[in-house]
Amino acid sequence: MINIKQIHHVAYRCKDAKETVEFYKHYLNMDFLVAISEDRVPSTKAPDPYMHVFLDAGQGNILAFFELPTYPEQGKDPNTPDWVQHIAFEVEDLDALLAAKAELEAKGLDVLGVTNHGIIQSIYFFDPNGHRLELTYRCGTEEQLKKLKEIAPAMIEEWSRTKRAPKMAAWLHEEEFRED
Structure with a gap:
């Protein structure tokens, strides 16, 4: 039986490897770990030079x-x-999310949000390759997460049949869409 421990990495395409590394270091404080470059793809043997x-x-x-x-x-x-299609990164709490938003905007990025998704709150922006990025923090309770897990199978079944949004989890956004 397959027993996955975690995602090792996810890979995306970029326009310019150096610009991409500099963006993630500057805006998201990520460390640059490894660069691998070949003239031939190891798995397919195709003659495709790349920087990874x-x-x-x-x-x-x-x-x-x-x-x-x-x-x-x-x-x-x-x-x-x-x-x-987006990449979401988790931060500690609302204060960290608000601080990140302020920092990113101060560095010149356009940031959308804070968006309340009921169990998480998020901000959104784009990297230089056009990939949408999300910073989020978990604000949902254990009870909310348990309820969502319980209704997930019924929701996917209803969606599969109707291709319409099931209303079983509408409570997540009730306040956001309530008309006063």
């Missing part, structure tokens, strides 16, 4: 990027809204 960089995302989590100079720029998927 790895950054410390905290607690054993690693964020990696590939720069691929022989391929056209990745571009945006016209069928996927900007808010869908």
